[in-house]
Amino acid sequence: MSAQPVPGLSRAQSPAFHATVAFAVSAMVAIACMTWVLLTTPPGDTHMLVAVLVGGTACALMVVTGVTAAVYFGSVANEARAADAASQLRARRIEDEFFWLARETLPVIARRVGNGATPEEVFEGIPRPESDAVRSLLTTIQRLATDVMEKAAAVQGEAEEAAESARAEAEASAERATSAAEELAAIEAEASRLGTEAIPAALDQLRAGEPRDMVLSATSEAVSPALSGLFGTVVTELAVAERRAASAMAACANAAARVQAQTTRMLADLREMEQRYGDDKVFADLMTLDHLVSQTGRFADSIALLSGGRSGRRWTRPIPVESVLRGAMGRIDAYQRVRVHSTCTTAISGYAAEGVMHALAELMDNATAFSAHGSAVHVYVEEEDAGLVVTIEDSGLGMRARERERAERAVAKPLDLATLPGTRLGLAVVGRVADRYGLSVSFRPSARGGTGVVVMIPRALLSAPRDAAAPGWWPGRDSADGSGSDPGAAPDPPGESGTQPITVPGQLAGQDEDTYELPVRPRGKTLAEASRTSLGPRTEIPRHSSNDAGSRFAAFRNSRTGHTEPGGTGADQTITEADAVESGSDHQGSEGTA
């Protein structure tokens, strides 16, 4: 009834209308019947009264019925209108709820679903519609949404599971990769440690003479067995190579020492021969031979030095710088091209003199070898606060920057025969000597166009030249002054190397006997041999033979000029000048046979 549409209401009016019409028709019929009865019945008749009464009553009933019906239908119509209004209101509310559902609720639900809320959360706080239809619709939507969300959740779960497994797999592989990389890095670090620390350290230990097993056990175990094996192989090979190198070096040093001993002896003999045949035609040949032997000695010295041996000989007194430079010159081929400019009067300590000479000889040899044949090599000596500066300048082609660097490197790092990069020994020798005695050697372009080598000999190696105190070399000043042979001599400038006091030969010989009390073992000889050679001549022949020529001649001359030689040895002889010279030669000869 409430759901009836409004047009149905107009159809409901039609029975009322029909009832009204029927009521009007029946009223008119009743009135007509009564009227007929009244008209047919005579006036004053009881029938008429009855008729009027019945008729009136009927009419009244009819009116009452009509009014009642009208009131009834009116109320029914009112109710119908009220019901219509209520149904319209409900319809509007339902409509509103639909709108609310469509515009507010569903978007909220959609948003919540989008945000990933659970089904309970999605529908939490959603107002329940009053309308059953809307509510059922919402319920259906809720169910569907829940279904969809559950399915989505299931799908998502599967996806998450798949992602999880994928991630786990990725993590596992990443872990594997990381561990592989770590292992690789460890191996790499170990290899680099082997290369930079372990193998050099092992090499040092091997060079220090430790056996191979000790070297291997001393080194910490490598991470990789392959590397351990590699290290073991390397150390074994190094040990073998080192042993070979050491034995080769020892052989070299031994051979060089023998050659050194021979050359030292040859040089001494040659010096004696030169003295003996000083005025002979053979003298020039002896000097040539001397030069060749000196160079041989330098080669032997180089090999000895680089193979760990000792220098050729050791001087027992300070050697004046002039002699050091001459000694260096004498060992090179083109010594005549060397020009020395020196006013220096100091001396170099005996223990270092040989090394310094050797190094300077090598540098002079380089200078003469790398400059034109006719050109001179100039050697300048200056005494500075720090020490003695020797500059060797040539006018050759000079060195390029790279060559100079190489030379500086060769000089700065002491090498030996086993570590020598090439076959040239010279600069390596200089480096060894510089390292041993603290010389500093630097190369620079020379103003003459070639190369200038600056050698700084530290002051610790310098000492005053030994003059008066020289044992038997240039004998004491006092004896010279007391000799009377040089009464007008001016006082010698102190430290002047060239102003050695003049000797009286007889006293020289006497002093010799005092000085050489102890046998001194020369390089390359046994002590027994040295003492034999030192004792031999003294017991057999008086050791003033080499000076006898001069002393006898001096005696002769003094006797002629009226001077007397105190303690002179030749005054008791009456000989001619020619005899004196001849006798001197004989004595020289006798010395040579000693």
Place this chain on the structure above:
Amino acid sequence: MSPRAVDRESPDRLYTVTQGRTPGDDDPFDLVSLIVGEREPAPGMQSEHVRILETCRTPVSVAELSAELELPISVVKVLLLDLRDTGGVTVRHPLNDELPDQNTLRKVLRALERI
């Protein structure tokens, strides 16, 4: 080898003292030529020259120089040639062009034996 050879030897080799020169055949020196120094040694001179000049303040013979310098005659001659060329020394030759005859020498000998 005597001790001198190993212990008193100098690193100087003789050819470095003379720069490899030897006196020629026509050198003006005799063993008994007297050498007279004409000036004092100057700094920077070769040490042998210095010693020669110091020795030659009074006239000295070549042989004596050789003994005192402990250098062979040839080397001393080369050094003296250098000095002579630079005016450091002068040379006086002995007046021994004619030696005394044997009779004189015998007289001298006898006289000496009587001493």
